[in-house]
Amino acid sequence: MQVKIKEALDIMKDNGLKYTKRREEILTYLAEENRYIGATEVFDFMSQKYKGMSYDTVYRNLKDFTKLSLLEETELMGEKKYRFHCDVCEHSHHHHHFICLSCGATREIDMCPMNFFTEQLPDCEITDHRFEILGKCDKCLKKSNS
Template identity: 65%
Template sequence: MTEMKRIDLALEKMKEHGFKYTKRREMLLSFLAEADKYTSAKEVYEYMSQQFSGISYDTIYRNLKDFSDIHLLEETEWDGEKKFRFHCDHHEMGHHHHFICTNCGATREIHMCPMDYFKEQLAGCKIEGHRFEIFGKCENCLVV
């Protein structure tokens, strides 16, 4: 699926959830789609403030959180900071997890889920959700 098609679908979903279309929101989603990695709210703010003077950090963070809540973005936390990325297309990719480079933020999909193992370990419990991420250095950051 092309990046433009992914953005168009995200904008449709945004509208379906009651969010108005704005050029700022489209640019925010496009920035994250192009980055293709987990990005901090600060990084998004720095980019957006170059494009739109007077935009506030609070506005950026609120939009990131709102878009995460409606599954346009994925979020994770490392080093005490929330990071966001444009949502992977689960319809094409299926259920998966991520390796995240702690140096550059690059991500790689892991097409395996360890939950079958844990389900056996937690017999009698009701699992309501999970998140599995592996952190380390990608091959490009190891070369440097």
Template identity: 60%
Template sequence: MENQTMVKEAVHQMKDYGFKYTKKREAIISYLAQNNRYVAAKELHDFLNQKYSGISYDTIYRNLRDFSTIGILEDTELDGEMKFRFNCSLQGAEHHHHHFICTVCGKTKELTTCPMDFFQDQLPGCTIEDHRFEIFGHCENCQKIA
């Protein structure tokens, strides 16, 4: 799916949940859609502060959390810090999958195998409502640098 189309869809979803459109919010969404990796709020703040001098870190972080809550973004914790990426479902991924996440650069790789079948067999009589499976490590590029 084209980057601009993804951003438009995310902005539409934001409005559907009652969030007012602003250029700063669109800039947050656009940055994450373009980078296609997990990004820290600090990195986003540094980037946006170039265009919107004086933008508050707290405002950026609050928007990231809100966008994660309504499904525009996905979040994970890396090294004690929350990081965010554009939601795969808004990128055209229509199938269930999980991620390998590089702990250095935040790059993600899609994992198509889900381990939940194994766990479901071990939980007879239980209903699993949701799950998350992530593998952390160094991607090919970051291994070469290290």
């Protein structure tokens, strides 16, 4: 895990963002959680360690990390959520995610439906895409059924 965090910190520094312990803590927290997390949850975690840290500081860092592709960003139920970007880890192949709407846990999906859409839209230029499957993970299903 530390190697992944170091790689992310190097990318951050190479792009002009100064190293701070707080930035490292945010990245470490998101990498260890390995799920989509809202800015409020990140702020709650950080404010326990750093009294007086502002929500704006946390949010600004999340946005900066997203611009550098250190974090993935998605919107779930009207809220932006973030997770440590898979490409910073050992995964560099194109993939998508299943996202649990209850706990935010993610699982990789090693296929992409874009071939289907490219065939359906032969006269269009597709410049980007986003594909996520939303639902409840097995752990959350067990909790709700008991």
